[in-house]
Amino acid sequence: MVLLGLLGPSAVEPDFGPTATLPPWFVAGHPSDLLVWAAVAVVLLLGTAAVAAGLAALRRGWAPRPGRLLLAGAAAVGGLLCVPPLGTTDPLNYAAYGRAAALGLNPYVQTPADLAQHGDPIGRLALAEPWLHTPSVYGPVATATQWFASLLGGTSMLRTVWVLSVLSGAAFLATGALLLRLAGPDPARRVRSQLLWTLNPVLLWNLVAGPHVDTIGAFLLVAAFWAVRRSGLGAGLAVAAATAVKLTMGIFALPFAWGLRHHRRRLAAAVAAGAVSLALGYGLTPKAIGNARDVSSGAAADGTAWQLLERTLLVPVLGTSGAQSAMTVLQLLAVALLAVLLLAALPVPEEQDLPRLIARPALAVVLAYLLGTAYVRPWYDAIAWVLVALLARSWADWVLIAHTTLLTLVYDPGLAHLLHPAWLYSLVLQIAYRLVPWSQLLLLLAVVATCLWRIRADRIGRRVRRSGPPMQPGGVGGGS
Template identity: 65%
Template sequence: MGLLGPSAVEPSFGPAGYLPPWFWNVRPPDLLIWVLVAVVLLVGTATVIAGLAATRRGWSPRPRRLLAAGTLAVLGLMCVPALGTTDPLNYAAYGRMAALGLDPYRVTPFGLARHGDPIGQLSIAEPWLHNPSVYGPLVTATEWAASLVGGTSMLLTVWVLSLLNGAAFVATGALLLRLAGPDPQRQVCSQLLWTLNPVLLWNLVVGPHVDVIGAFCVVVAFWALRRSGLTVGLALAAATAVKLTLGIFALPFAWGMRHDRRRLVAAASAGVLLLALGYGVVPRAIRNAAAVSNQPVVGSPWPLLQRRLLTPVFGSAAVHLVPVVEILMVLGIAALLLVALPPVEDGAIVQATARPALALAAGYLLGTAYVRPWYDAVAWILVAMLPRSWFDLVLIAHTTCMTLPFDPGLPYPMHPDWLNYVVLQTGYRAMPYLQALLLMAVVAICLRRIRNRRAETSGAPPRPA
């Protein structure tokens, strides 16, 4: 798809050169692109499920070969432009602002375009056209560096950002392989769930979102958990400097290090100092992120919940109740998962920390109004570090159902009209219902597992599923 040039899945990055990324100006029809993306996502989901099922039946490939295959896939994807999103256009615009001495936390891509800047003129794309940057200082630093290399070339700037994201994706897979320990089956699963996961490759490499950098920082924190509290604090602070929401992982890490106060103090001190320095320079990043945090997005079940439940019960006051209900849902789902997820081995500090971290991450992804498929990145690294469980399939379903409404990805009307109707119905009607059913299924599974666990503790036979 990337070789076909600008289309419903590929923004216009300017003319191609002799170096990658390469493409032709074929101008493929919207229907072809929509079908191709859907096939990629559905077949990719099926391959992950089939791979996990094969490991249960004894399939045991060499994990390092899987990592090498994933690395080759990433390198191949670097040869075509970014697909499925206009976010890289905004990343390039924010980096260009920083390179020009403008404040990306005050100036919008539209404002940059009004200056006549070539990067700004190509970054005019919804939905972030009139929004300043909502990302942390670490993201702005990478965008600034990419802009210094790319100059006035949107194609080169975005390609540099894609290279950084691709490197972070591969490095995350390599660290997950290390964290899997000596168990070959767990090593294989870590690569199937991350490095060779086609849906993740689509959301994090083909569409180079900054979430992969945040996931890499979190994996580094897990890798350092047995080695250095200072490194843990710096890595978590770096993740929070990518996105503020990743700061929530300080809680499970503090719990995991509770028996080693010296390491805990070192982690907390280093993290607080780095965050104070980073966000002290760009305090508006916090305000900008908070301004968009309560906006429901396409594919989310929240508009359905508000329309079908909150508004009929509470009337006009439902709008003000949404943030409260949202917080309660996130905390409630996290609490249920904290009890219902399978226990981990005694003394396994990485898994003992990853388990509550997954409960928090899943509570946020399933319960919050503002969530996009690439936000699932951190949850995928957590399931890759934990023993296989029922939640693996839940996460596969969630990421796929959140990704399909963004097929093909660019916020423009599709042609012919009936195709545009199908796309809108999928995103705004079908997927919210599927996500609501998934949420109810998670709650039901958690309650059943909690009940069975209590029955086993009391000596009574567990009730059948």
């Protein structure tokens, strides 16, 4: 990843302007599209294999020191902060929104294209599709971080995105440290928390090399899990802050409320703190809600099974507008059905620990959302990785590994760029529009089948336990 960043602007690295004495550093290497695509594919495949190998070794008794894994993750983050962001143009948009806020403009109305038309130096470099003509869809906390980065970065795009990268890297490491604290004294669980988060190469790629706002949201959610043992007020504020990063993170309000149902005072404090905070935050930025709704109600994202359904059936039969209405209804039904199945099929934690009791229904709801919605990106999976790191090992680990890797493969190399040679561009299109969507459909069917099988096995187990042990020979009615 670091070597890719050092090679300078390419199909995986946007142009952030000239380098300077301080990081991030790069050279004008002009790597070929083929080299870049192959390197990103190797990163993803080896990264996925590393996570799988680590989990398998842990199950066989591997016992490294978890503190050393956290330090190794810190070294990886430090290395990635020495090079510009990779695999996404989102930091360009973040910088444009922050620049608009710093200039006293409204980032929920102004677009990166508007800044460019006024000759702003940040706007001229933020000309990246597909968000060029889209105002901010992020909450007030995300906008505050972008404003802060713009204040420090000024008219330098490179400096602005580097500040955003530092904030994202710090949030990533803080999340790993909190997960280590939440893991408790069990050595295997402590190691697991670091393998699934801090030393997960696929997450390092999506959340640090590509510094998305989801990293800050994930940190705030882990802070909510840490606070819920002590304070409903703290948990409510943390969930509200995460929701003020991205509106979709408000989905966590449901499992937190359910987990606190027997702790009425803490629940009341959490609800009051969260409601007041969100009312204040989104009251100041009301257009954020409408902007987020408009983006999520569009066409299905690349690499999802919904893309197949939309392209091959709904649009030909119902037309574009009819297909969008049908997609909305079908997504709601799919997410609801998946949530019910996952709630019944995911393993119940053995310990009566409040964060883990909340994490199980949260994982069911989040996985249902990620698998059942049409608009999803690989970095959206960050919140699900937090949850599996909190819980004991289960089949959900492998579902998430497959889901994140497949979605990330769609964004190899990551920029809206016409690749050369032509056969490489054709290959990338086949992966995005055929291989990954069909693989996601198979994954979805496998999840449904696994849920039904586990539900059936649990029912049979309960019947056996209710019927009691079998009659022994020689007992009542058992013979002579």
